[in-house]
Amino acid sequence: MLALVIKHKALKLGYLACGIIPADEVHEYTRHLDKCVKSFPESKKLYEPLYDLARLPEAAKSIIVCTQRYNGYKVPDTLSGLIGKLYMFDGRIPYSKEYRAETEFEMYLKILGVNILQCDVPVRLAAAKAGLGKFGRNNFIYDAEHGSYIWIDAWVTDKELDYDAVQETALLSECNEDCKKCIQSCPTKALAGSLSMDRGKCVAHLQFYTGTLEENIRSQMGLWQYGCDACQDVCPLNKDKFMEPEEFPLLEEFEEYLKPEHILEMDEDTYINIINPRFWYAGKGGLWLWKCNTLRVMINSGEKKYHSLIKKYCNHADNRISETAQWGCDKLGI
Secondary structure: OHHHHHHHHHHHOOOOEEEEEEHHHHOOHHHHHHHHHHHOHHHHHHHHHHHHHHOOOOOOOEEEEEEEEOOOEOOOOOOOOOEOHHHHOOOOOOOOHHHHHHHHHHHHHHHOOOOEEOOOOOHHHHHHHOOOOEEOOOOOEEEOOOEOOEEEEEEEEOOOOOOOOOOOOOOOEOOOOOOOHHHHHOOOOOEEEOOEEOHHHOHHHHOOOOOOOOHHHHHHOOOOOEOOOHHHHOOHHHOOOOOOOEOOOOHHHHHHHOOHHHHHHOOHHHHHHHHOOOOOOOOOOOHHHHHHHHHHHHHHHOOHHHHHHHHHHHHOOOHHHHHHHHHHHHHHOO
């Protein structure tokens, strides 16, 4: 009875679906990580922290999983192909309706006496196990109506609840057996096969890599400045799934700040107070990363309007930025 009450509230708050599974169902995530480490030993250090997602507290009994869609928002032309859609329409932003739904749902669980344990879980596996979607070959979770443009929230509790029928084939791909479009489209060839990805080659990781990237990798990363949608954009299961009727709160105001030339000229105060609270993966000290990624975007675009700026930053005081600019000058012959 309590499980039905929880699910009803989730749907009332705007979630697409809600499922509940036993906590020990995510333990197999460890085996999946073992395969990744074996396939991509050079990226082992990037996988090691993920093992904690399968090591739940001893008190953990149940996982409540909910999905929300983000395909109802309009993608600004200036940010399309530059910023990943998930990060444009991030449900963790406090002024978003998705965040309000999550906060209210958590409060409701507490009122019901459902204690939430402070730990993370592999949310995609949990969603698949709960029957809320199926894996695509690119590792994203898909549902039939919204494709992979869904956000997953999950909560671990020490209360035993009535469980949904666990999907034992949760790791089987939803994709057509002959379709390899996502693998073929991956700019850096991080996708190597069904449900297999080299985390160290993923564009979304490389954007925040603090070392020196190889020249061919920089070129392969293309025009993505923050996040990457390449594998999702070409997926047949995502065709016509982005409806775009609604404006995401305040995103229009951020467009101006995210223009490449504005990022290059941005000062630390603007970055810390405006950009980082909204796009936080680079950290408070990550303006230099934004500038390097922005220079890379300018360079890979090949647009002559950026040549003077690229040349200007060859003399920047930060050698990480000047080195990126010099790479661009050498590549473009300017």
